[in-house]
Amino acid sequence: MATKAEKTREYILQASYPLFAKNGFKQVTMKDVCEATNLSRGGLYSHFPGTAELFQELLKTVSVKDAMDFDREMEKGSSAAVILENALTQMEEEMKRPQDSLSVAIYEYAETVDGSVLMQYNSDAVRRWSELIRYGMKRGEFREVDIDEIVNMILFSYQGIRMWSRIIQVKPETVRAIMSHIRKELIKR
């Protein structure tokens, strides 16, 4: 069972997510987090020494959550096509809600604090997607593609949209077009 300290920590992470999503990393202060959580300065600082540590922890939570989906589904022996479809649906939903995206915050964090965090984030995603595609090919559900090419295309077009959609209104058709391209590349007809 989670201790009180763990629960508070979890609560801080949840409450600060929208702050970072909305304002990026640089503009968020510990004072903002105090206000969003209704914690005292002392209360907050006893959990996180600063926004950098808080944000780093937040990133871990987000990427572990994502990672679990693929791995767990593959272990269960789920259909690769279904796992892909769920992932694309989730990506499509995320791309439609740019205000909820941590993309800009991650970018600013990497720029101002630590770039290695972004490299880790990227190589985790590459690993997960590569495994899924290998799995789908092995099961005969996916076409025999060049894994590296497809994975990079998926990840960078997703990131491109995430960044741009913070600034311009990216039409739902545009997002759908990219999802459809990925689907066609992978799924055997």
Place this chain on the structure above:
Amino acid sequence: MATKAEKTREYILQASYPLFAKNGFKQVTMKDVCEATNLSRGGLYSHFPGTAELFQELLKTVSVKDAMDFDREMEKGSSAAVILENALTQMEEEMKRPQDSLSVAIYEYAETVDGSVLMQYNSDAVRRWSELIRYGMKRGEFREVDIDEIVNMILFSYQGIRMWSRIIQVKPETVRAIMSHIRKELIKR
């Protein structure tokens, strides 16, 4: 023949490009531009009232230059495969030199001054690429693809890489993988 004023204007644009590429839009001041150009404040302000106007003009120059390449080549009846190859080579070169990219500056400009500039930039690129692909299909050089899907995949994966490569070292193989994917999608084997 270009007047002296036009030449100075051109010179200011050239000299300020690396400033914006290196520092983004927000951090560049008219004072920085004065220093980079060795112009007096009065001299500079007689050409541009501020960095926003200067940057907007710079964007026009960049995108017109790009735009001319495709259109002119298609008018000349050049091979679509050759035009594509040249474009991909240029993109690959650009992706390898993130420090020369205006991506971050464009992003910051759109965020702080005017988002419509980015929409225009994007729709120009969509138009140009769509025309090239249509041209290649008509000439029987390109496969019959879904133009919308391919164009969006090309543009957003390119933008994704451009942004990320400012922060992390994107490997040349990664860039090459995406270029290779685009090539395979379009060129008939």
